[in-house]
Amino acid sequence: MHDVILVLDSGSSSLKFAVYEITSGAAPLSRLAHGQVEGLGTHPHFTAFDAEGHEADNSLLPANSSANPHEQAMGTVLAWLQAHRDGTHRLVAAGHRVVHGGRVFASPVRINSEVLLKLDALSSLAPLHQPPALRAIRALQARLPELPQVACFDTAFHRTQPEVAQAYALPRSLSDQGIRRYGFHGLSYQYISQTLPQFLGDKAGGKVVVAHLGNGASMCGMKGQRSMATTMGFTALDGLVMGTRCGNLDPGVVLHLIEQKGLSPAEVSDLLYKRSGLLGVSGLSSDLRELLDSDAPTAQEAIELFVYRAVRELGSLVAALGGLDALVFTAGIGEHSTEIRQRICEQSQWLGIEMDQQANAQHGPRITAADSPVSVWVIPTNEESVIAEAVQQVLVLQR
Template sequence: MILVINCGSSSLKFSLFDGEERVQSGLVERIGEVGPELVVGEQRCQVVAGDHGEAMQRVHEVMGVDNAIEAIGHRIVHGGERFFAAELVTPEVERGIEDCAALAPLHNPAHLAGIRAAREYFPEVPQVVVFDTAFHQTLPERAYLYALPYELYEQEGIRRYGFHGTSHRYVAQRAAELLQVEQFTGITCHLGNGSSLAAIRDGQSVDTSMGLTPLAGVAMGTRSGDVDPAAVFHLARRRELSLEQIETMLNHESGLLGLSGRSQDLREVEQAALEGDKRCLRALEVFTYGVRKYIGAFLAVLGRIDAVVFTGGIGENSAAARRWILQDMKHLGLELDSARNRAHVGREGEISSFGAKTRILVVPTNEELVIVRETRDVLVGSAGATDHG
């Protein structure tokens, strides 16, 4: 069995897999805050979880002694340029994750806390780290470099990294299976509270909408997406805001929430727009237009594509958002079938019109399964290297 761990700054999600089947999952939330809770299935109870160590102790108690855990796979948000693939946790790997913490200060320290806590409560179990950024390490220089002084890239690592890599990898592989092609070439749209698109050629990422951080790209639940950098200077001067205040605004008070003034949840924004709320309608238009614009840009990058694939909470479940995104794209070979689109809410399948030049798919993502597979591959590779040593 493989235990998958995803640590946030104040949460710890866990799932136990037997082969490729999830047999148990849960969440410890509000770690280090007032009233931390353990959620397993429909059950919710208050627990002691002052830090990630105590939260991992709660996970250990849930797992019990009967679960033969072979390995623990951790999701890591940022691997910088250091990590191209999943790796077995070693002191050197931990130092590498720590070195990348400046690029993801809200995420990597929490991931390290999870690794160290797991070592304490599962001391004999090997641990593997799987990086969100690794899938995008195939981007060419022309796609990942910013037009800034080059020494900022050399000395500070300022470049486009991209995120949601495990999701883009999974849906690209699954799309190849559905389309019966050896390697997928196309555009994957991971749309949810956080959203990103990827241009994929022959199974490899060649461009993506997120950048140095997950703030760039299309508008999201609370994140602004692409904004003229000069807006930061303007706000600092005119509103006398600090960098920290502007950072909070762009990450937590913008996107659908900021535009609508109502919610970061697209379902609520859609419903309010239908009821005549003009701000919500405007927020919906900005979000879907941004996705459509990136699809057009990535079509120009790739030329020929097999399909456009929708995934993530919005991509899988909002037929209305998909319809808005793909409107007026028939001239580019993208033609949505209305009945198919409505029928594929939360389930896999094709939603393009019969005979359309380019296929359009809905593929529910499964990032945890990618972590399970990559964890197992690392263990097999590690065992092989030991045998040949």
């Protein structure tokens, strides 16, 4: 009998899953299947793929507008797994991507009622991500109450930052209550940090900036493969321009929207999380691919702002690190957009970046000339494998 771990990444309208087989010794975990349920709450659609990436299922599900559509999605995933087990695989645990761990959680933790209450209290700090993750956890609890579940946090990787990098210039009473810079996308950064030696060799422990560019976007400056500074702060709104999120914003704008424009806190939250970013600037789309294909002036302005903010934040992180040995692009835009990588690197030539155009067009892995003082890389991220490994470690520690 082979033990397997279920990895879950829950969004407001989707539930992604992967199944990993626990291996013996130091061998990496083996992914047996993955897939997702999209369109939760409207027209749910289930897809699944086997270990080789071949489509194993593609089906529409009955429309469901219940208060917790994740229950239906979880039921679909578990039913599919049960139907496709050959009798030799046993589900022993589940791991969840949880965006915010606050000050309390700096490492993966087994979920119980006390942990759930603490995670609930952090929902307002990550309103797009935390509530869906908690709904998925509870949906799985309802169906398999005895199954161990482990929360893995996007904030945890950044706890190695020096205190000055985590602080805001606010009264100490507020800082002591947990108002500080947390940083996010930590599971992605952890994966990249672990793979750096394969690409950078003895420079893996040097001064490296990783650009996680997707619908959500941030950058992280690393030394010794540890987080030293990052662009996101107290919430996942800060830093770079994102698909629908504003990125860096003068706090006075929020006061102006409330005091002069009469917006309620809920309306401000909706504006900054769901109607800003690329969507807000372009007035067309939150998808950078669509904007790159558009001739509309507002689309081009949105792209220019996205690149400008990335270049500005890159310079800030280089200053925090005291130099730069390598730049890594990852996530959807970072891994696949030749043009965005080109624009960012061209505007950062002062750092000593000398592009290899052909390598960039082929998506790397190295996209700079061999003698470039700063090397630039394209490295696909794999957050789900980080979660699966963390779950395995928690299980081992608790035996």
